[in-house]
Amino acid sequence: MVLLINYAVSLVSAIVVGAVLGMKLSFDMDSFEGSVLFPTPFVAIGLTALIGYLITLDLVSSIIIGIFASVFSKFTNKIFPGVNNDIN
Structure with a gap:
């Protein structure tokens, strides 16, 4: 039960921080640009599962994972610059 709460906290914090960072709420299937959805x-669920497997989770670490996931998704195009949106 505690693990599900940590997943939910990580997910909610990622969505809220992503919205605060100004990410799009809807996603485009033809674009590699990250969105809130x-x-x-x-990324938040995957990181929570990975960190939960490696160390013990608490609410603070779940919030930090959510923040990191939203920042990572926001700057994905800068981290991996080889992806273009041009389809020819």
Whole structure:
């Protein structure tokens, strides 16, 4: 039960911080630009599962994971610069 609460806290914090950072709420299937709905929640859930497997989770670490996931999703195009949105 505690693990599900940590997942939920991480997910909610990622979505809220992503919205505060000004990410788009809807996602475009033809674009690699990150949005609040994709890939932010999946990065948050994956990181929470990974960190939960490696160390013990608490609410503070779940919030930090959510913040990191949203910042990572926001700057994905700068971290991985080789992806273009031009489809020819």
